[in-house]
Amino acid sequence: MELRHxxxxxxxxxxxxFGRAAERLQMTQPPLSQQIxxxxxxxxxxxxxxxxxxxxxxxxxxMFLNDAKQxxxxxxxxxxxxxxxxxxxxxxxxxxxxxxxxxxILPDIVxxxxxxxxxxxxxxxxxxxxxxxxxxxxxxxxxxxxxxPINSSMITTEILLRGKCALSMPKNHPLAxxxxxxxxxxxxxxxxxxxxxxxxxxxxxxxxxxQDAGFTPKIVQEANEYQMVLGLVSAGIGIGVVPSTAEKNFxxxxxxxxxxxYPLNAILSVAYRKTDENPSLKRFIDxxxxxxxxxxxx
Numbered sequence: 001m002e003l004r005h006x007x008x009x010x011x012x013x014x015x016x017x018f019g020r021a022a023e024r025l026q027m028t029q030p031p032l033s034q035q036i037x038x039x040x041x042x043x044x045x046x047x048x049x050x051x052x053x054x055x056x057x058x059x060x061x062x063m064f065l066n067d068a069k070q071x072x073x074x075x076x077x078x079x080x081x082x083x084x085x086x087x088x089x090x091x092x093x094x095x096x097x098x099x100x101x102x103x104x105i106l107p108d109i110v111x112x113x114x115x116x117x118x119x120x121x122x123x124x125x126x127x128x129x130x131x132x133x134x135x136x137x138x139x140x141x142x143x144x145x146x147x148x149p150i151n152s153s154m155i156t157t158e159i160l161l162r163g164k165c166a167l168s169m170p171k172n173h174p175l176a177x178x179x180x181x182x183x184x185x186x187x188x189x190x191x192x193x194x195x196x197x198x199x200x201x202x203x204x205x206x207x208x209x210x211q212d213a214g215f216t217p218k219i220v221q222e223a224n225e226y227q228m229v230l231g232l233v234s235a236g237i238g239i240g241v242v243p244s245t246a247e248k249n250f251x252x253x254x255x256x257x258x259x260x261x262y263p264l265n266a267i268l269s270v271a272y273r274k275t276d277e278n279p280s281l282k283r284f285i286d287x288x289x290x291x292x293x294x295x296x297x298x
Contacts, residue, residue, distance in 0.1 A: 003075070005039040006068045007067060013065045016055045037117045042254060074281075088279030090119040095123065095284070096132040096144040099225045101268060103248040105161055106145060108291045113284055121281045128198050128224060136273055140283050144271040147199045157269045160284070160292040165202065166247070166256040167266035168240040176241070180260045183213050189240035190220040192229050201267060204240055209262050230254055 008025065012032070014023040022029040042045050047061035052168060054179050057065065081244045084090045101171055127135065132144035150157045167186075169176050175185060196203035210217040220238050223229045228242040243266040247256045270288055272281060 001042055002041065003072070007034060008035045009039055009157075010065065010068055010072070012048070012055070013061065016057070018055065025202045032295040035104065041172065044154070079283065081105055084119070086279055087116055088120070088263040088281075091278065091280045092121045093142045093278065093280045093284055094123040094125065094140065096127045096135055096141045096146075098129060098132075098145060098147060098268075099126055099227050100243045100266070101145045102245065103245040104163065105268065105291055107296055109284075109288050112291060113287050117280070120283070127189065130197060132271065136271060139273075142272065142276060143284055144280050146271045147267055148201055148267055148269045150269070150271055154273055154275070155271050156274050158289070159267060159269050159270045160288055161254055161268040161295050163240055163266040163268070163295075164244045164258065166244045166253050166258050168230055168242050168246060168256050170233060170236055171253060171255045173239070175257065176255045178257070182261050183191055183209065183256045183259055184219070186210075186239075186259070187215055188218055189276060190218050192221045192223060192232045192240045193219055194226055194229060194241070195224060196265075198224055202241070205264055209259075213262075216220060251280045 008021075012018060012021040015024065016122070018029050018033055018036075022032045025032065036047070045060040045064070046058050047064060048057050049058055072215055095110075110124070111120065112118070125141070126133075127141075127144070128143075129146040129150075132141060132146050133150060133152060133155060134145055135141040137152070145160070146157070148157055148159070167175075167181065175181055175189075191206075193203060193206060209215060221232055223232065224247055226240070226242040229242055230246060230251055232238065232252060233240040241264070242256075244256065244258070270285060271284070292298075
């Protein structure tokens with residue numbers, strides 16, 4: 001059975017007149033009659049009662065009409081679904097992110113993506129950069145928001161955001177009262193930083209900053225994420241090095257200061273498999289870049 005047979009049958013059933021049906025189909029009447037006869041022979045039932053002046057559906061024809069319309073409707077729906085999936089308008093995407101992204105660009109990206117593509121489900125997972133790269137390799141994530149650099153031949157990374165870092169300190173710390181903090185003020189100050197395994201670029205930049213000035217930073221504790229840094233800062237263990245957006249944590253016991261003469265950068269990138277063909281992935285990346293550009297401008 002061919003789809004055109006069903007289409008021809010439905011038109012004839014609606015018109016109950018082979019001549020008018022042929023006109024709608026922009027064909028002559030004899031080939032149309034032949035196509036309908038072929039359909040009847042194939043399914044083994046008479047679909048129409050025919051006289052010289054009258055055409056009507058048989059009982060079998062009436063039942064077949066209902067199911068034929070449903071079949072074509074389902075087919076149209078299937079085609080539409082496939083086309084939308086190809087365009088990335090429906091589907092599923094698994095997104096990993098470092099904790100700092102939740103106080104920065106991630107909410108705006110997710111909000112805009114859901115607005116434009118409400119039929120794509122988003123699975124969000126907070127993971128460290130190394131865990132995201134492993135999940136990308138294993139196929140559990142489609143995209144990650146990570147701290148570069150990433151050394152993997154399987155992964156592509158693109159910078160989304162270049163932000164600033166700040167020093168976080170208890171509000172009663174002597175440096176918290178200074179209007180401006182310079183590198184020379186930080187000699188022999190105990191620091192809490194995110195581990196190099198977790199955020200290598202920031203760790204190396206921070207250490208190099210001090211070494212270039214002729215001394216070594218006094219790192220007393222390393223943490224897996226910057227939220228842990230803030231907790232240790234609140235406990236009075238030392239001064240933390242965190243993204244400036246950490247201030248959105250609303251921790252009343254912590255204040256934030258930048259190093260006036262040597263600003264530190266916090267870079268956020270998107271990472272994804274080079275071979276990933278998920279159409280929704282490209283949509284998510286495009287929106288991420290659009291939002292990232294707005295942040296850069298601001």
